[in-house]
Amino acid sequence: MRVVQLGCGITGLVCVEHLSRNEAIDEIVLADFRTEPAQSLVSRLKSDKLSVAKVDAKDPKAVKRVLSGSDLLISSIPSELNTKVMEQALSVGTDYIDYSVAQEAIDDFDRVSKMCEDAGVTAVTGMGADPGISDIFARYAANKLDSAYEAHVRDGDNGSAEGHDFFSLWSPLDMMEEVTIPAAVFKDGKIMFLPPLHKKEIYDFPEPIGPLPVYNTTHEETYLMPKFIKGIRNADFKIALDDNFVEIANMIRKLGMHSLKPIDVKGVQIRPLDMVVALMPTPVDLIGKVKGSAGVVVEVLGEKGGRKAMVKVWTTLSHEKAYQLCGSNATGYLVGTGGAVGADMIVAGEIKGKGLFAPEMLPAEKYVARLSGKNLEVKEQLKYL
Numbered sequence: 477m478r479v480v481q482l483g484c485g486i487t488g489l490v491c492v493e494h495l496s497r498n499e500a501i502d503e504i505v506l507a508d509f510r511t512e513p514a515q516s517l518v519s520r521l522k523s524d525k526l527s528v529a530k531v532d533a534k535d536p537k538a539v540k541r542v543l544s545g546s547d548l549l550i551s552s553i554p555s556e557l558n559t560k561v562m563e564q565a566l567s568v569g570t571d572y573i574d575y576s577v578a579q580e581a582i583d584d585f586d587r588v589s590k591m592c593e594d595a596g597v598t599a600v601t602g603m604g605a606d607p608g609i610s611d612i613f614a615r616y617a618a619n620k621l622d623s624a625y626e627a628h629v630r631d632g633d634n635g636s637a638e639g640h641d642f643f644s645l646w647s648p649l650d651m652m653e654e655v656t657i658p659a660a661v662f663k664d665g666k667i668m669f670l671p672p673l674h675k676k677e678i679y680d681f682p683e684p685i686g687p688l689p690v691y692n693t694t695h696e697e698t699y700l701m702p703k704f705i706k707g708i709r710n711a712d713f714k715i716a717l718d719d720n721f722v723e724i725a726n727m728i729r730k731l732g733m734h735s736l737k738p739i740d741v742k743g744v745q746i747r748p749l750d751m752v753v754a755l756m757p758t759p760v761d762l763i764g765k766v767k768g769s770a771g772v773v774v775e776v777l778g779e780k781g782g783r784k785a786m787v788k789v790w791t792t793l794s795h796e797k798a799y800q801l802c803g804s805n806a807t808g809y810l811v812g813t814g815g816a817v818g819a820d821m822i823v824a825g826e827i828k829g830k831g832l833f834a835p836e837m838l839p840a841e842k843y844v845a846r847l848s849g850k851n852l853e854v855k856e857q858l859k860y861l
Contacts, residue, residue, distance in 0.1 A: 490812025575604030589832035611835035624778035635768035656734035704836035
């Protein structure tokens with residue numbers, strides 16, 4: 477069993493560390509254009525399963541080359557590259573997992589699934605923390621009810637990094653795009669959009685996180701939960717953002733610095749958002765410097781025994797504990813672990829069939845059991861309304 481981990485930032489490294497302990501996996505290739513973090517992990521783990529390859533994810537030939545003879549590709553690269561990378565996996569018949577859902581898969585899921593099926597590939601998309609763990613929690617909660625009609629995801633983080641006022645603990649490019657575009661909300665059975673960072677509210681996260689300001693942002697769960705959980709008529713995603721981050725994000729948007737359209741700067745073509753991201757620290761740069769806790773909470777409303785009810789499912793982790801476990805932060809640990817559990821399930825044959833799978837399509841109870849075995853305590857609460 478040969479696995480390729482494409483993208484060896486903070487989430488990819490967590491995933492590799494988990495999979496290095498899977499006895500069914502014989503070889504893991506850590507593939508990235510920037511190889512230093514991967515080399516550091518290989519030196520630390522001292523496992524003969526691991527090797528490092530310098531690969532530019534933007535180069536289809538290079539991706540196809542590293543996939544030769546591989547059984548599974550795990551992609552933890554910026555979401556804008558996932559469609560092309562998946563195409564390379566399909567071309568060589570390699571099973572596939574990513575951490576974020578390409579817009580093409582959201583808009584035309586059945587067609588993309590048929591492509592995967594025709595290629596003989598099992599592909600799981602959006603299998604990180606949120607999306608990923610959050611979607612699994614929504615399915616798990618809905619399974620506890622007789623019927624479900626609402627699903628809400630809340631992402632909370634009270635972390636701070638000394639010396640840094642503006643940072644993201646996962647892909648800065650994806651994060652900055654998320655907070656500067658209109659926010660999708662599924663209301664009364666259809667998608668509608670709110671202005672970016674439109675409405676602030678306080679959500680009381682489970683301890684040790686506590687109450688934090690949250691905002692609607694566009695996220696895959698808003699599309700996936702209604703599509704794959706029968707009966708959902710209202711769904712949304714809100715993320716915790718402090719006032720300083722919101723102020724800077726809004727200013728970037730107002731200046732047009734969130735654009736992905738190249739502009740001419742003294743004869744050089746540059747995407748404005750790429751320049752913003754280049755000025756931000758990478759999540760790997762912040763390893764060991766983050767204090768606080770992060771978590772994912774999902775609330776599903778419906779009926780049970782003829783009464784209105786809500787099932788809440790959540791997990792939290794401190795950044796300090798994540799650093800202790802595998803030299804990461806809690807965000808990286810949650811995302812990377814979400815992907816690792818999905819990979820474990822493919823390797824174990826627990827995801828049946830070929831085609832494209834959203835997290836809601838996986839056996840939620842098996843997933844939660846595996847997640848709990850990777851130092852993430854999953855808690856749940858049934859409340860009658």
